[in-house]
Amino acid sequence: MAANRRMLVLRAVVEDYIRSQEPVGSGAVARDHKLGVSSATVRNDMAALEDEGYLVQPHTSAGRVPTQKGYRYFVDRLARMVPLSGAQRKAIDTFLSGSVSLDDALQRAARLLAQITGQVAVVASPSLAKSRLRRLELIGISGRALLVVVITDNGRVAQHTLSLHQDQDLGEDLLAKFSESLNKECRGMTLSKASERLETQSEQVHEAGSRRLLEGLAQVLEGMADEEESSGLYMAGRSQLTRRQTLTVAELAPLLDALEEQVVLMRLMSAQSELSRTHGGVSVAIGSETRTPGLLHASIVTSGYGHATGTDQWHEGTNGQGDGPIAFVGSIGPTHMDYTVTMSAVRAVAAYLTSFLTSGEGEDG
Template sequence: MRADRRMLVLRAVIEDYIQSQEPVGSSALTKGHQLGVSSATVRNDMAALEEEGYLIQPHTSAGRIPTQKGYRYFVDRLTKRVPLSPAQRNGIDAFLSGSVSLEDVLQRSARLLAQITGQVAVVASPALSKSRLRRIELISIAKTTVLVIVITDTGRVVQHAVSLSYSNTLTEQALANLSDSLNTQCRGYTLAGVSQQMLTGSYKVTDEQTAVLLQDLSTVLSQMAEEEESGNLYMAGRSQLTHRHTVPIGELASLLDALEEQVVLMRLMTAQSELSQQHGGVSVVIGSETQTPGLMHASVVTSGYGHAKAERSTEELSEYDLNDTPIAFVGSIGPTHMDYATTMTAVRAVASYLTQFLSNSEEE
């Protein structure tokens, strides 16, 4: 019973500190929370929590503030999700539904998330390596050149001119038929999977020229996937963070420097987005858990979006196909005293919208 009450005291300290960013004392806790015990008992519980590493007393005779261990305990047991109000949901739909392209909706999502949380929002675009084929078109543009146009399930259109080592004698109809065959065989595969299917697929290739063309196309698609292992980052909210007076100047400078290391952020948040499916759709790393020097006093909340959907049976899926993993991420970065409940809800909501946006794009 004492241990349970102690953890209720810890939760109360963290909730009050998130609201005020001021050290919390026992008297304030007994007045603001129905703990059912005296101020002296709460003071003893806080001392015990400090000994156990959940709280720290920044100054003698001052109240206490949470440590990273305290925040981790709090977040892991944060069962109370703050639901978005109907007005907030309608606001999200209205703000994002005006998007005219995937790039536009990602930029809008970053701005919206930054506005909701008051923190830095980061949204990644889907990389070609994680996108799936919706359609491929082959067009002859010269005697030794075929233009390959790839349309992915995320709505991206990528084209590449394939230089042939011979004079192309395939007719437009022959290329159209080959395109149709590839679309039938490879729709729903990643580009690496399409590349492999071009080499091993059950095509009725009756001439050497078509066989060589497929080999060339396979090489091009494989290179396209390898060259873009990660997507672009859309970021918003840095100016809002600099105007917050609750973040010490030194910590703020380190955080802003870390935000410039986009490769590091991409690696961290991609890994966390994949783990988020094991934690109710959102993952939280705090301070040293980020393994990033500039984020030692920050927390990163991440969710994946656009989960890959297999369009083929289990028997047809190859090692190049994606399972139920996100194709990109959305996240929020802020001080460790962030409002975790609100931030987690907002990140999850925006990720859900983006997943639905991509799903609707696939059906068009």
């Protein structure tokens, strides 16, 4: 019973500290949270929580503040995940439904998430490595070069110029025939799988020109699949961090530097989005858990989107298992962020983007 009460005291301290950014005293907890015990009992509980590493007392006469361990326990066990209200979902739907393309939807999603949380929002465009081929077009641009245009199932369009050998004479009719055959053979495959299929086909073709074309196309698709780090990253809300009076210069400067390291952020948040599949749709990394020096005083909340199997992702607010997320949406802020609001908002925006892609609105973006 005492252990359960201590955890309620921990929840009260975390919630009060998030709201005020001031050390929380036992009197305020006893008065405001109706735990049915005296402030002396709460004080003893807070001392026990400090001994266990969940709280720390910055000054002898001050109240307590949560540690990273305290925030971790709060997020894992105590945070009450409150679904967004109908009005909030409608507001998100209204703001994002005006998108005219996939890129526009991702930019809007980043701005909206930053507005809701007051923190930095990061949204990645779908990775080519995890995308599936919807259509491939071959366009002759000179006597010795082709433009290879790849359109994926999530609306991304990638282009690559392929040089031809001198003995390759490919007219429009032959290119159209090739395109039709390739689309029939590879539609719905990942780019890596499509590359493997073309490589296999090239080994079975005797005509030199066709064989070289298949080999070249296989290399193009494999190269596109390897461009994991080049996915677009949309970011909003950095200026809001600089206006936070609760962040010291020592905390803010490395955080801003970390935001400039986009490749590091991509890897970190992509890995976290994979974890979100088994963590209720969101994954939270706090302080040193990010393994990123610039984020020692920050937390990231991440969710994957796309390729989910749920039938009503937007209204349920969860991501299905499917083939795993194809990209991520996340929020970065101080460790004393409002986790409940941030987790709900990240999950809702991710679910909307999944709906946007699966409904086909993102096509040809």
